[in-house]
Amino acid sequence: MPLQAADKPEQPAGTSQKETAPANPNRAIPFHGKLDAKTDSSITIGKRTFEVSSETKLVKDGKPATLADATIGEDVGGSYLETDGKLIAKSVRFGAKPESAKKTKKSEATE
Numbered sequence: 001m002p003l004q005a006a007d008k009p010e011q012p013a014g015t016s017q018k019e020t021a022p023a024n025p026n027r028a029i030p031f032h033g034k035l036d037a038k039t040d041s042s043i044t045i046g047k048r049t050f051e052v053s054s055e056t057k058l059v060k061d062g063k064p065a066t067l068a069d070a071t072i073g074e075d076v077g078g079s080y081l082e083t084d085g086k087l088i089a090k091s092v093r094f095g096a097k098p099e100s101a102k103k104t105k106k107s108e109a110t111e
Contacts, residue, residue, distance in 0.1 A: 028079035028090045035076045035094070038067055043076065043092065050080050050089040060094040070094045 033045040042051050052058070058065045070076070071094070078092040 026081070028081055030077070030079050032075070032077035035070055035072055035074055037072065038070050040067065043067070043070065043089070045076055048087055050078075050087045050092070052089050052092065056089045057091040058094070059092070062098050065094060 031045065031048070031050070035043060035045060037044040041053070042049050044050075052067060058067065058069075060069045074095055075097070076092060076094055077097060079090045080087045081090055082088070
């Protein structure tokens, strides 16, 4: 007698498990792009404006930073939470993404 797969609950046609699973509202969503504008309490990347608060972790060149350190046109990356339709920045990195420690160790080993 051949083995049969265990019975699985049926999903509606055209949906995947990813689509039907509820999103985690506490999970930070990554973003990256070029800094188009900034104010004392927000940054704009493309069509999205992220609110920056005193709880937002700001970093430039691996060191703590402020919005004043940001330069229009530079690379920006980070993560945000969406709350009540607002994009709240959780962390923001200004400037080029630093090389990870793994890449640095790997390059040292090849020299």
